[in-house]
Amino acid sequence: MKVLIPQDITCAGKDYLREHGYEVVVLTACDEDTIAREAANCHAILSRTAKITRGIMEQAPNLKVISRHGVGVDHIDLDAATELGIWVTNGPLSNYETVAEHTIAFILSLGHRLAEMDGQVRAGNWNTRNTSLIHEASGKTLGILGLGRIGKAVARRAALGLGMKVIGYDIIPDIELPDYVTRLGSSEEVFGADYVSLHIPATNITRDSINKSRFDLMHPHSYLINCARGEIINEDDLYAALTTGKIAGAALDVLQSEPPSSDNPLLTLKNVMFSPHNAALSQECYDKMGLHAAQGIHEALSGRAPAWPVNNIKTYN
Numbered sequence: 001m002k003v004l005i006p007q008d009i010t011c012a013g014k015d016y017l018r019e020h021g022y023e024v025v026v027l028t029a030c031d032e033d034t035i036a037r038e039a040a041n042c043h044a045i046l047s048r049t050a051k052i053t054r055g056i057m058e059q060a061p062n063l064k065v066i067s068r069h070g071v072g073v074d075h076i077d078l079d080a081a082t083e084l085g086i087w088v089t090n091g092p093l094s095n096y097e098t099v100a101e102h103t104i105a106f107i108l109s110l111g112h113r114l115a116e117m118d119g120q121v122r123a124g125n126w127n128t129r130n131t132s133l134i135h136e137a138s139g140k141t142l143g144i145l146g147l148g149r150i151g152k153a154v155a156r157r158a159a160l161g162l163g164m165k166v167i168g169y170d171i172i173p174d175i176e177l178p179d180y181v182t183r184l185g186s187s188e189e190v191f192g193a194d195y196v197s198l199h200i201p202a203t204n205i206t207r208d209s210i211n212k213s214r215f216d217l218m219h220p221h222s223y224l225i226n227c228a229r230g231e232i233i234n235e236d237d238l239y240a241a242l243t244t245g246k247i248a249g250a251a252l253d254v255l256q257s258e259p260p261s262s263d264n265p266l267l268t269l270k271n272v273m274f275s276p277h278n279a280a281l282s283q284e285c286y287d288k289m290g291l292h293a294a295q296g297i298h299e300a301l302s303g304r305a306p307a308w309p310v311n312n313i314k315t316y317n
Helices: 011-019 032-039 054-058 078-083 096-111 114-122 149-162 187-192 235-243 283-301
Strands: 002-005 023-026 044-047 065-068 087-089 141-145 165-169 181-183 195-198 223-226 249-252 272-274
Touching: 002 032, 011 023, 011 283, 032 054, 044 283, 054 078, 065 283, 078 087, 087 283, 096 114, 096 149, 096 195, 096 223, 096 249, 096 272, 096 283, 141 149, 141 187, 149 165, 149 181, 165 187, 235 249
Parallel strands: 002 023, 002 044, 044 065, 065 087, 141 165, 141 195, 165 181, 195 223, 223 249, 249 272
Antiparallel strands: none
């Protein structure tokens, strides 16, 4: 059986597939036409970020499973996959530790003003040590919106490692939480924290939901961190909050348009830190994402229900 990989991955996943007898085809281009042509006689697609559309699926009669290299599946047409009897799987255990570490790095970098201090030293302004005070994380409140695996991993590090008070909200009312996380009754309450960290998916409900109404609930000393999805933030409203002193700053791993256009006004602000959507891109995480995606493919092509299904295929063909 043939497994198509539109964008290359590390060896862990490819080696697993080859060891289990699959032919692995790695593309050098990942546009829709190329994927559709190469998928015509494949049985599985191991997908990173390339769009896997209905058109691709309809031209691949042998396709049984699309396995996501990571967690988010917003680039895969789930309705089409389910209708056509194609499993979609992901790797929910692959990236949460790495993303949690990145979030904590942002918290510390914002409070300790690391990017600003680096720039001042390089500019010869050593005296900034006497004019720009930094802030401890210990004793501050961290508000987490979304308490899934990543949110909980951030909470553990913040509470037990940094001595922060952690509050949080999740749409699932009975989600199990450790005793060091205070469950809130509404998402709005999260925005009263010193640091607000977002860990929710981009859906029809959440897109643009982090907007002026939420920023108005924050404080002039507070920071916003987004290592989730860029689409959930209204960037015009964020720019206004950052330039009027409504909030102190932000750290963004994701943006609405990636890479950002050169005229994105957020890029002009010194109170914003960026990373290029790489919060999950550690070597260790890359290996786990590839391996877990490969395991999902092997499960589906072996006639078993995958361990981490995203859709529900009741009958395996």
